[in-house]
Amino acid sequence: MSMQAELVASSTGRAGFLSEAGARRIEAAILPLAALLAGMAAFAAFLAVLGKSPVDFYLLVFKAGFGTAFSWTNTLARAAPLLLAALCVALPARLGLVIIGGEGAIVLGGVAAGAVAMLAPSMPAPIGIAFMAIAAMVVGGVWIGGVGALRRLRGVNETISSLLMAYIAIALMNHLIEGPLRDPASLNKPSTAPLPEAWRIGEIPGVGVHWGLAVGIIACIVSWVLIERTTFGFAARIVGGNVRAAQIQGLPAGVLAIGFTALGGAFAGLAGMFEVAAVHGSANASLAAGYGYTGILIAFLARHNGLAIIPAAILFAGFEASSGLVQRRMDMPDATVLVLEGMVFIAILLSDTLQGRLRFMSIFERRQK
Numbered sequence: 001m002s003m004q005a006e007l008v009a010s011s012t013g014r015a016g017f018l019s020e021a022g023a024r025r026i027e028a029a030i031l032p033l034a035a036l037l038a039g040m041a042a043f044a045a046f047l048a049v050l051g052k053s054p055v056d057f058y059l060l061v062f063k064a065g066f067g068t069a070f071s072w073t074n075t076l077a078r079a080a081p082l083l084l085a086a087l088c089v090a091l092p093a094r095l096g097l098v099i100i101g102g103e104g105a106i107v108l109g110g111v112a113a114g115a116v117a118m119l120a121p122s123m124p125a126p127i128g129i130a131f132m133a134i135a136a137m138v139v140g141g142v143w144i145g146g147v148g149a150l151r152r153l154r155g156v157n158e159t160i161s162s163l164l165m166a167y168i169a170i171a172l173m174n175h176l177i178e179g180p181l182r183d184p185a186s187l188n189k190p191s192t193a194p195l196p197e198a199w200r201i202g203e204i205p206g207v208g209v210h211w212g213l214a215v216g217i218i219a220c221i222v223s224w225v226l227i228e229r230t231t232f233g234f235a236a237r238i239v240g241g242n243v244r245a246a247q248i249q250g251l252p253a254g255v256l257a258i259g260f261t262a263l264g265g266a267f268a269g270l271a272g273m274f275e276v277a278a279v280h281g282s283a284n285a286s287l288a289a290g291y292g293y294t295g296i297l298i299a300f301l302a303r304h305n306g307l308a309i310i311p312a313a314i315l316f317a318g319f320e321a322s323s324g325l326v327q328r329r330m331d332m333p334d335a336t337v338l339v340l341e342g343m344v345f346i347a348i349l350l351s352d353t354l355q356g357r358l359r360f361m362s363i364f365e366r367r368q369k
Contacts (some may be wrong), residue, residue, distance in 0.1 A: 001098035006037065008363040009298050010174075012075070017260050019036075021084075021326055022267050027355075028303055029196055030301075031354060032242070032302070032303055032335050033309075033352045034351060034353070035301070035303065035344070035347040035348040035350070036301060036347070037350075038282075038347040038351075039340070039343040039344030039345070039346065039347035039348070039363070040058075040340070040343075041345075042343045042345065042347065043339065043343045044057075044058075045341045046339070046343070050168035050322075051348060051362055052330055052332065055081075056329075057326065057330060058331065060317060060322060060325050060326050060330065061318065061326070061337075062318075062324040063322075063325070064318075064321055064322035064324070064325040064326070065112070065317070065319065065321045065322045066114075066318050067316025068176055070364060071321065072368045073207075073208040073209060074320045074321045075288070075314060075318040076207070076209040076213055076314070076317070077209050077210065077213070077279075077317075077319045078320055078321055079213065079216070079314045079317035080209065080210065080212035080213040080215075080216050080271075080274060081106065081212065081216070081271040081272075081274065081275060081286050081289075082214050082216075082295055082298055082313040082316065082317055083213075083216030083217065083219065083220055083265075083271075083292055083293055083309060083310065083313045084212075084215075084219060084267040084268060084270055084274075084295075084300040085102050085103075085106060085268055085271055085291045085294065085295025085298075086295040086298040086309045086312070086313055087101060087219060087220065087223055087264055087267040087268075087295075087306070087309065088102035088105060088140075088144060088264040088265060088267055088268035088273065088292070089262070089295055089296050089300075089304070090223070090266070090302065090304040090306065090309060091260045091261075091263055091264040091267075092144075092148065092158070092222060092231075092257070092260050092261045092264050093216070093240075093299065093304040094236050094237055094240050094255050094304055094324035095236050095239045095256060095260055096239070096240040096241075096243065097151065097158050097239045097257060097261060098150065098157055098158060098159045098262075098272055099144060099147060099158055099162045099261060099264060099268070100121075100162055100163050100293075100296050101144065101147065101161075101162030101163050101165050101166035101167075101169075101292070102144070102265070102268040102291075102292035102295050103166045103170070103290070103291070103292025104162075104165050104166035104168065104169030105139075105141075105144050105166075105168070105265040105266075105268035105269045105292070105293070106139035106268050106269065106270070106272040106275070106287065106291055106292050107169055107170055107272060107288050108139045108140060108143055108169050108172065108173060108269065108270050108272065109136035109137070109139055109140040109268065109269025109270060109272030109273050109297075110136070110173075110272030110273060110275050110276045110283045110287040111139075111172075111173050111177065111181070111190035111192075111270065111272075111283045111287070112132075112135040112136045112138070112139040112197075112269070112273075112274045113132040113133075113135060113136045113178055113272065113277060113283065113320075114177075114191075114192035114193075114276050114282055115181055115192065115197055115283075116128070116131050116132045116135045116282030116363045117132065117192070117193070117195045117196065118181060118192055121193075122195055125196070125198035125199050127200055128196075128198075128199050129277065132199070132273050132276075132277060133270060133273050135273075136267035136269040136270055136272055136273035137269050137270050137273075138266070138267040138269070139265075140266050140267070140268045140269020140270070140272065141262040141263065141265045141266035141269065142262070143165065143169060143265050143321065144162065144261050144263070144264055144265025144266075144270075144328050145258055145259075145261050145262030145265055146165070146266065147161050147162045147165060147261055147265075148257045148258040148259075148260070148261030149258050150276065151257060152253070152254040152257045152258060158261075163212065164171070166292065170288050171284075171289070172186040173287065174285065177190050177191055177192055177283055177284055177285070180280055181283070183282070183325040184223040186282075186284075187217045189240070189285070189286070190284065191280075191282040191283060191284035191285075192282045192283040192284070193282065194281050195276070195277060195281050195282060196248065196281050199275045199277060199282065200277060201274065201278040201350065202278075204248060208226075210274065210278035210279070211278070212271070212274030212275075212278055213245055213288075215270070215274070216228065216271075216313075217310060219270075219306065220306040220309050220310050221248075221291075221306065221307065222251075222306075223267075223306035224305065224306030224307045224317075226323050227265065228307065232256070233254075235256060236260055238251060239251060239253045239256055260302075266293075268292065271291065272287060275287055275289075277315065281288075293335070293336075294316055294320070294341065296345075297316065297341055297344065297345045297348070298312045298313050299314075300345070300348050300349070301344070301348055316341065319337050319340060322335055323336065323337040
């Protein structure tokens with residue numbers, strides 16, 4: 001074969017590779033969007049069967065979630081914990097681990113933050129806030145990191161163990177805030193002592209949303225860089241693709257699994273801290289608000305991509321912000337939005353069966369033929 005022929009063959013092979021990579025990127029973008037639309041269409045049919053107008057419903061959702069400046073403030077406030085909760089699912093998922101117990105890390109992170117404020121109320125505010133964040137991240141990291149350790153060291157299924165540990169965490173939270181950590185002044189709603197006013201986390205200037213939103217966005221960006229642009233992330237993706245092949249290559253699959261589950265749990269614990277320091281002012285039963293479970297849906301919709309989690313979290317925060325208006329205007333239960341989220345989740349899971357089956361013929365492939 002002449003040198004010119006070899007160059008042509010080489011360029012053709014590269015073009016085929018590029019077209020295949022492009023097809024995968026297109027598929028990764030189309031499947032989640034198609035699943036989202038399919039789930040919303042299925043819910044529209046459900047509303048029609050009930051005799052409710054799907055058009056009115058989605059107009060109310062848009063109005064309550066995104067229609068006004070107040071709506072955006074409410075939506076972004078709800079998105080703040082969802083960003084961090086989704087990372088608790090997305091980071092371990094890159095190693096092939098399905099963690100669905102982020103709710104446990106959120107509530108225990110909140111309790112840890114409230115306990116720090118109770119034990120050292122005279123601490124200077126900046127140091128106190130830092131200690132609350134550290135305590136919440138350590139507790140959340142240990143809790144979810146323990147799930148990764150059970151998986152790698154004892155072979156315990158991480159999906160089941162993380163879900164069961166979430167229930168244990170909620171029971172432990174109730175025990176602590178109703179017992180050892182309870183403020184005697186909290187009569188009808190047991191909680192820890194209120195945080196000192198100086199320890200409360202304020203709002204981002206000009207946005208009207210607490211700083212947890214900025215921290216959540218930064219965490220998503222940092223997580224994307226970690227996974228996509230570092231050797232640790234590359235190793236994690238290799239483990240997620242084929243753990244046996246990764247072990248043959250000498251990659252520490254067990255260490256990576258425990259490390260990434262602990263990091264995801266630390267982010268979830270940080271979400272609990274912000275709920276205490278910026279929203280509730282103390283640790284109480286309101287910490288178990290379901291953010292950890294919504295985070296599962298967001299992570300799967302975003303295909304566990306840190307950057308894609310940001311718009312997905314804002315979208316579903318808008319859905320949840322509209323539940324009250326839907327209840328009042330359409331005479332429907334407050335949990336109606338949860339039905340919508342469930343249908344979207346089912347559509348996303350079904351779309352996974354199409355993963356790798358969609359192919360787009362590129363100009364490079366046509367030239368190759």
